[in-house]
Amino acid sequence: MKENIVIIGGGAAGLEAAGQLIRLGYSPIIVEKEDHLGGHLAEWHCLFPDMTPASDIVGRLAGAVSDANIFTNTEILFINHLKDSYNVMLSNGVSIIARVILFTTGFRLFDAARKEEYGYGIYNQVITNSDLEHWFRTGDDDRIGSVPMEAVGFVHCVGSRDEKAGNAQCSKVCCITAVKQAIEMKKRFPDAMVYCFYMDLRMFGKKYEDFYISAQRDYGVRFIRGRVSEVSENIEGKVVVKAEDTLAGKPVRVTLDLLVLMAGMVCNPDSTKVASMIPLQTDSDGFLKSKDNILEITSSSRKGIFYAGACTGPKTVPETLAEARSAALDIHNFIESL
Amino acid sequence: MRERFLTGYNDFVLPFMFGMAFILIWCLVGMIRIIAQLPREDRRRFFLSFLNPRILLKDIKDIFCDCLFHVKLWKRNKLLGYMHSSIAFGWFMLIVIGHIEVFFYAPHRAKLLYFPIFFRYFMAEDDSTMGGAFFFFLMDFFLLVVLSGIALAMIKRIHSRFFGMRRTTNPSFMDLVGLYSLWSIFPLRLLAEGFTADISGGSFLTKSLNTVFHAFLGNHVNMLPTWWAYSLALCVFFCALPFTRYMHIPTEILLIPLRNAGVKIRHPRKGYAEAEVYACPSCGVCIDACPMGVMKTHIKDTTVYLNRQLRRHNEERIEEISDKCLLCGKCTAVCPVGVEGDRLRIAQRSLRQYNITPDYSRIDTGELVRECSFSGPTGGKVLYFAGCMTALTPQIRKAVESVLTKAGIGYEMMDRDGGICCGRPMLMAGRFAPAEEMIRKNTEIIRASGASTLLLSCPICYRIFRENYSLDGIEVIHHTEYFDRLIRSGAISLGHTATRYVYHDPCELGRGCGIYDEPRAVIAAAGELVEADKHHKESICCGGSLGSLTLGFDKRQAMTANALNNLTKASPDSIVTACPLCLSTFHRYADRPVEDIAEIVDRNMN
Numbered sequence: 001m002k003e004n005i006v007i008i009g010g011g012a013a014g015l016e017a018a019g020q021l022i023r024l025g026y027s028p029i030i031v032e033k034e035d036h037l038g039g040h041l042a043e044w045h046c047l048f049p050d051m052t053p054a055s056d057i058v059g060r061l062a063g064a065v066s067d068a069n070i071f072t073n074t075e076i077l078f079i080n081h082l083k084d085s086y087n088v089m090l091s092n093g094v095s096i097i098a099r100v101i102l103f104t105t106g107f108r109l110f111d112a113a114r115k116e117e118y119g120y121g122i123y124n125q126v127i128t129n130s131d132l133e134h135w136f137r138t139g140d141d142d143r144i145g146s147v148p149m150e151a152v153g154f155v156h157c158v159g160s161r162d163e164k165a166g167n168a169q170c171s172k173v174c175c176i177t178a179v180k181q182a183i184e185m186k187k188r189f190p191d192a193m194v195y196c197f198y199m200d201l202r203m204f205g206k207k208y209e210d211f212y213i214s215a216q217r218d219y220g221v222r223f224i225r226g227r228v229s230e231v232s233e234n235i236e237g238k239v240v241v242k243a244e245d246t247l248a249g250k251p252v253r254v255t256l257d258l259l260v261l262m263a264g265m266v267c268n269p270d271s272t273k274v275a276s277m278i279p280l281q282t283d284s285d286g287f288l289k290s291k292d293n294i295l296e297i298t299s300s301s302r303k304g305i306f307y308a309g310a311c312t313g314p315k316t317v318p319e320t321l322a323e324a325r326s327a328a329l330d331i332h333n334f335i336e337s338l
Numbered sequence: 339m340r341e342r343f344l345t346g347y348n349d350f351v352l353p354f355m356f357g358m359a360f361i362l363i364w365c366l367v368g369m370i371r372i373i374a375q376l377p378r379e380d381r382r383r384f385f386l387s388f389l390n391p392r393i394l395l396k397d398i399k400d401i402f403c404d405c406l407f408h409v410k411l412w413k414r415n416k417l418l419g420y421m422h423s424s425i426a427f428g429w430f431m432l433i434v435i436g437h438i439e440v441f442f443y444a445p446h447r448a449k450l451l452y453f454p455i456f457f458r459y460f461m462a463e464d465d466s467t468m469g470g471a472f473f474f475f476l477m478d479f480f481l482l483v484v485l486s487g488i489a490l491a492m493i494k495r496i497h498s499r500f501f502g503m504r505r506t507t508n509p510s511f512m513d514l515v516g517l518y519s520l521w522s523i524f525p526l527r528l529l530a531e532g533f534t535a536d537i538s539g540g541s542f543l544t545k546s547l548n549t550v551f552h553a554f555l556g557n558h559v560n561m562l563p564t565w566w567a568y569s570l571a572l573c574v575f576f577c578a579l580p581f582t583r584y585m586h587i588p589t590e591i592l593l594i595p596l597r598n599a600g601v602k603i604r605h606p607r608k609g610y611a612e613a614e615v616y617a618c619p620s621c622g623v624c625i626d627a628c629p630m631g632v633m634k635t636h637i638k639d640t641t642v643y644l645n646r647q648l649r650r651h652n653e654e655r656i657e658e659i660s661d662k663c664l665l666c667g668k669c670t671a672v673c674p675v676g677v678e679g680d681r682l683r684i685a686q687r688s689l690r691q692y693n694i695t696p697d698y699s700r701i702d703t704g705e706l707v708r709e710c711s712f713s714g715p716t717g718g719k720v721l722y723f724a725g726c727m728t729a730l731t732p733q734i735r736k737a738v739e740s741v742l743t744k745a746g747i748g749y750e751m752m753d754r755d756g757g758i759c760c761g762r763p764m765l766m767a768g769r770f771a772p773a774e775e776m777i778r779k780n781t782e783i784i785r786a787s788g789a790s791t792l793l794l795s796c797p798i799c800y801r802i803f804r805e806n807y808s809l810d811g812i813e814v815i816h817h818t819e820y821f822d823r824l825i826r827s828g829a830i831s832l833g834h835t836a837t838r839y840v841y842h843d844p845c846e847l848g849r850g851c852g853i854y855d856e857p858r859a860v861i862a863a864a865g866e867l868v869e870a871d872k873h874h875k876e877s878i879c880c881g882g883s884l885g886s887l888t889l890g891f892d893k894r895q896a897m898t899a900n901a902l903n904n905l906t907k908a909s910p911d912s913i914v915t916a917c918p919l920c921l922s923t924f925h926r927y928a929d930r931p932v933e934d935i936a937e938i939v940d941r942n943m944n
Contacts, residue, residue: 117730
C-alpha cells in the first residue's frame, strides 16, 4: 500500500509501531535525530522485573523494521499543513507528503543539576540513574571507584512530583528502577550498605511488589521514607546525606561512597518544538495532549496525527509497546476510512 | 485697606469654623493617643529629641522637604512631584500670606481664626493699598499654582501613566468625598475672590476674571452664595478628613519627629505603627513596586491596601495580606512618607498565638560550642557561617571555601556538620521568642570560637546578624564585601573576561543592608557589568523569598519570570546574584546561567 506514514522518533514506541505497520502492509518512514535506534532504551543495561537485557529488546524491535525507511541523524525542519495532508521537511533535504504522522518523540531525563541541593555536577560521587546504567553497560565511569563500595544511596523522585522543579507529575518508573539498580549494586558489592530514600513507593506493575520485597529480604536494601534535605562532601571526598526518617520521626545522616539520583521523566523540548509546527496542544505538564485520556489516548485533536509512548506522559516499556501497537491499529483504521 | 463691615463677621464663616474646630480637636486627641500608646522608653526618647537641636533641625527640614515639597516624589517623577508639591506648598503659602495680609492691614483681627481665609470678603481696597498689590499678586500666583496641581490631579485619575504610575489606588467612598471637596475648594475660592475683586482688589487672576465676566461676577447679589459654598467645601473637607486618606497631611507632621527620634514599630496597631498607617497618603506608588503586582489578583495585597484595612480594623483581610507578603521591602524603599510595609506586617504576624511553641531543649548543641583552630597558611580568624540556604546550594559554599583557601586565609566553618538557624525566618514569621533563642545560642557559639570575623554567604542570615545580634568586637561581613576588600587590598586579583554580567540585588542585601556597590565592584573586576532595568533599591524580588507564609509556587512563578525579564533587558550572558535563595529560584526558570559572585571570583582568580 502506497501510503506515507511518518514516524517521528526511533525509540521503543517508534520501532514497535513501525514493525506493526509493516506487518499490516505499510511502509512507514522513521525519522530519528540520533545516529542509532532505540532511544533511551539503547542506553539502558537491563530492565525490571526480570533483568532482561535492554539490548535484546532493542535488537528484536529493530530487527522487525529492517525493511522500513529509516533516516537517522535527521531532524524535522518544518511541517506544513496542506489541505488534507502534511508536508514534512527533513534536515537531510528529503520532503515527504504524508496523511499520517505518528509522534513517538518520547521524554527527556530531568536535568539533575537543577536540584542544586543534591550536588549533581558539584560533588564527584553524585551520579544519576542514567549514569549508573551506563556504568553497568560499559563499566566506564571514573566517578565510580574500583575499590569496593561501602555505602550507596538512591534518591527517589528527583525532579518528579516536585513543584519546585516545575514537574508535578510522577515519572512512574523510578521507584522500580531504583529497586532494580539497588539490587544490581548489591550484587556487585555484596558488603555495601544500600539505602533508598523515598517519599512513596509506587509498586503498581506486575511482579513489582515481589521485586521490592526481594530487595529487602534477599538483598538487604534499606528503604528510608523521607526526602533528602541536603548533600555535602566530607574531607575524605565522601558524600554526606542528611534526610529525615519520617517513619521513625528522626533526622538521619549517612556517609556514602556513591549517591544515585533517580532523575525523572520530563517533557521533551524537541517534541514540543515539532508539535508547535502543526500546532498541537500540550498539557499543563508540558507533554503532548491526547484527544481523550481514556478512549483516544493515541489520537491528537488533529486529523492524521497520532501519539504513542512517553510523548504524552511518563510510561513503562510494556505500556509504551502496547500503546505503539494500538496506535498502529488506529492508523490502519484511519487510512481504511479515508 | 479698610474693613467693609464693622463686626468683621458673617454667618458664612460658621461651617468653616465648625470644620476647623472639629479637625483640630480630632488631631489633638489622636496625637495624644499615639504618644500615650508609645512604650515609656520610646516616649521619653520622643520628648528628649526636641531638646536636641540636630534632631530638631532635621525635623523641620524633613517636614518641609517631605510634606510641602515632596522631594521624594520629584525624584520619582517630575510631574507627580509637581502635582503634589503644588497643592501642598501652594496651599501652605496661601495660608501664610493670608496671615501676613491680616497682620499688615487688619492686625486687630488677627485673633479671628477665619479672618485670613475670608480676608478678601471682609476688606475693601482703598488708595493706600497699592503696596498690597505685592501680596495680591502672590496670593493669585499661589492660587494658580494650586489650581494647576488640582488640574493635574484630575488628569492623573484618568491617565496615571503620564505620572509614571502604571497603576494607582482605587479610592474608597470616603476618599472620593475628600477628593471632590478638596478639588472644589480652590475653584470656589477663585470664584468667590473673583466676585469681590472689584471691591477688595485682586491681581492678574481674580481681577482679570472679574473684568472678563463682569456681567456675572460684577453682580454682588451672587457674591454671598459663593462665599458660603467656599466655606462649606472647607467644612466638608475638614469633617471628612479623618475618614479619608487626607489624614496623612496632619499625621505626617507627627510621624517625622517620631521617626527622627528613633521610635520603632512595636505593635501593629498602636503608637508608631498607627502613625504610619494614618500617614499613608494612598498614593499607590507601592502598587507598582510590589513584586506580587504582576498578577492582578494580588493588587489588593499591597501596603496601601493593608493600611486601609488596618484603618478599618478588617481583621480577616489584615491577616491575609500580612501573611502573603514576601517582605522584600520595596514598598518601604519607595514610599514617599516612609511607611514600613514589611515591619508592619511582621508586627502583625507577631500577634498570632501558636498552640505549639517549639522546644529545642532536646537538641544537643553542646559540641557546637568550641574553640576553633583556624587552620590556614596565614593568620586570620574568619569564621564562615554558610547557613541553611547555602547548604542547599553547595556550589556557593564550595566556591567561597576555595577562594579562602587559595587566598591563604585561616578560616573555620561554623556549620560544616550542621548548625543552628540564624533565626531570621522565625523573625520574619513574627515568632520573636524562638528567634531570640537561636540568636542566643549562635552568639555563644561565635564567641566561644575565638573568631574576629564572621563571614556569611546568605543575605538572610547577614541581615539578622547585623540587626539583632550583639557581636561587639567581631566583624560581621558578607562574602561580597569580603571579596571586594580582598581585591582592593591586593590579596587576590581577578582576570578580566569579556563576559557580560547582570547583577541582581537580593532584597535582604540591598534594601535590607544597603550593600549595593561592593558586589558590583567585584563583578566589574571579573567582566563587563550591565544593569537591569530596575536595580539598586528598585530591584525586583526573585519571588523565592521565605518572607511569605502563604504564597504558593504557582503564584511565585509569574513573579520570578517578571524578575528575570527585568534582569535580562540588557541581554547579559550570565545572571549574578549574592543570595543562595535568589540563585536557586532563578535557576529554576532562567534561560541563561545563574551564578553566585563567589563562583565568578573562584573561576577568575589568578
